[in-house]
Amino acid sequence: MKLATIAVLFLLFVSGLFAVRNHAAQRRLSIVGPVEDLDFGPLKNAPNGHISFQKKPNGFRVWVPGRLETSADTHYEGGFLFNIPNWSADVLSAAQPTFVLGHFVDEQHPDCGAYVFDRNDAALNAVVPAAEPGTLLAFYDAEYHQECPNGEPLLSSIGVASSVDGGVTWQDRRQIIQGLDEANFTADCVTKAQDKAFYDPTNPRVIDSGASGPSVVEREVDGAVYLYLYYSDRTPLTGGRDSIYLARALRASGGQPGTWQKWNGATWGAIGDQTAAVPVVRPPAGAVLALQPHVSWNTTLHAWLMVFKTANDFEVTTSTDGVDWDSPVSLINIDDSLFGFPTFISINGGACDLREDRNDQNPSSSLHSRNEASQQVTGAEGWLYYSSVPSGKKHYVGHRIPFRISGD
Secondary structure, three states: OOEEOOOEEEEEEOOOOOOHHHOOOEEEEEEOOOEEEEOOOOOEOOOOOOOEEEEEOOEEEEEEEEEEEOOOOEEEEEEEEEEEOOOOHHHHHHOOOEEEEEEEEEOOOOOOOOOOOOOOEEEEEEEEEOOOOOOEEEEEEEEEOOOOOOOOOEEEEEEEEEEOOOOOOOEEEEEEEOOHHHHHHHHHHHHHHHHHHHHOOOOOOOOEEEEEEEEEEEEEEOOEEEEEEEEEEEOOOOOOOEEEEEEEEEHHHOOOOOOOEEEOOOOEOOOOOOOOOOOOEOOOOOOOEOEEEEEEEEOOOOEEEEEEEOOOEEEEEEEOOOOOOOOOEEEEEOOOOEEEEEEEEOOOOOHHHHHHHHHOOOOOOOOHHHOOOEOOEEOOEEEEEEEEEOOOOOOOEEEEEEEEEEEO
8 A cells, every 4th residue: 555644733723613511622633644545446536526334233334436447448437335344445445346326337339318417427425314214315426418428518416316225226316406507597508608618718617517525414403303415516607616505405305306495695595496505615715616525523523524625635614503614724735636525534433422412402413323423423533535646647546544633
């Protein structure tokens, strides 16, 4: 395994921001390195999105977005499932993936049919339990490439699917979150504008548009249980820098289309309205974008913890209510030209720590993860998983680096 030494220190001041028992505390999140390169079995381009997992009696069930090549011209693209006894690099490298959500791609005979929101990609990013016992929900990046088989320009949105067999097979793929461009101008209008930009180099428009990178957590607010979905939106037609947005739906709705509300900057918009939204996290000063958020409830900070990417680094921010976020702080710079898809993972999910939260009436505590470890909850230590395209490579390579949170 290739190792690169990186030592980064991030001071997170939490006075007045977190639970009462942590007031006036100073917390320190340390990225201590070294960076470790990772293989996820035979997958290429992995992780090509956020990682999800569930702790099982004999190990872990893990979902990773990536690519599995079957020949020189064919591959499976989307979400893959691994059953692993532990998270060691050797175990991850030897693990065998099961293709569970996405597409079979034949590059010699691409699917260039009519518009379908997830015609060209369905990259699984978040797996969470549904309200119905034994049912899981998957939230995924959906892409439509109008210049098929080219990867760009693309129109992205967010889809949902359900599983009743532990995440092995997924049904009822539906679009739930449109980007602001698509919601306001229709997919046909967006793709025509992108097509013009693609062929006219004098046209300054960004050729990628839409919602992507979903991270989903469960929250109880005013006695109701919601799914909070954080995502990024590229908005070349409606205007504004690439930023991070928030939508919510009642968990009992199963996250189906027409059940979501977007945050509009002052309150929640009308249920089902996709046309108006205001970012909850904008690009930090000096940055041009904020993309691919991953959110978890951190049992040490007693707050929501978000990690996301800019053009040059990963940044972190915290919130007590999941809506108003602290000023982001740089966590780690990345030298590779292409990188992204950060996920904080504590393999025990902070589940043991959450037992003490049962009596503190903390409205921000995650619900389901009190009993099961998952990507929804992080603790005092764990790993930052991400991917990049190092020099000399043609696809994403997986990495991880340990983090630790301490306090005075």
